[in-house]
Amino acid sequence: MNEEEPRLSARELVERLEPSLSPWRRVRAVTALLAGVAGAVFVGALWWSEPGPLPGRTQVAFALFAVFCLAWAGYGGWLLTRRVPLFATDRVVAGWIALGASVVTAAGLAVVSVQRGAGLGAALAVGGGFVAVALVLVVRAHARRAELLRRKRELTGGERS
Structure with a gap:
């Protein structure tokens, strides 16, 4: 240096x-x-x-x-x-909101499809796609947060906050 x-x-x-x-x-x-x-x-x-x-x-x-x-x-x-500094907590929270909304929406689509006698496969495909994307976002957010907190511990000598 x-x-x-x-x-x-x-x-x-x-x-x-x-x-x-x-x-x-x-x-x-x-x-x-x-x-x-x-x-x-x-x-x-x-x-x-x-x-x-x-x-x-x-x-x-x-x-x-x-x-x-x-x-x-x-x-x-x-x-x-x-x-x-949030250390990606915002991403984790947003991911969980998205996952919750996606799961409830997918379940609602499936229920409506069954009640109407429409194709359950299409509803599960669409709902499952939303859930899968939201789940990927949650996993990535948790990984990013863990990475940032690990780096913080390295830089501060292991002190927690």
Whole structure:
């Protein structure tokens, strides 16, 4: 190392592993927040404006869509409030939200297909594809988080946080 180059402390190196909120992550957080709020408002307005009493499973579907939207809005808000390095925790949370939504949607598609006598294979293929993609994202997020935390321990001499 050149004598003129400044040496970084372990803490500075750790902070450079993953900034608290890069501009790209801030855009993702704002997008998740706005899309979640807009989706929840849209689903809520559609649900509220339906004439007459809706069947029970339709009520459940509207409620689940609203919950998914609110989960993404909550994720975006949570991410915007973080002022410390997250070490890919944001990716893990987003992956689990996506996996939960994908599993519930796939199950719903399968139930509707069976009730209507439509092709269950197509519903399982579409739903399974969404679940598979979400599962890959969850596994990758956990691997990235483990990698960053391992590197942090190496840089800080094994101290935990």
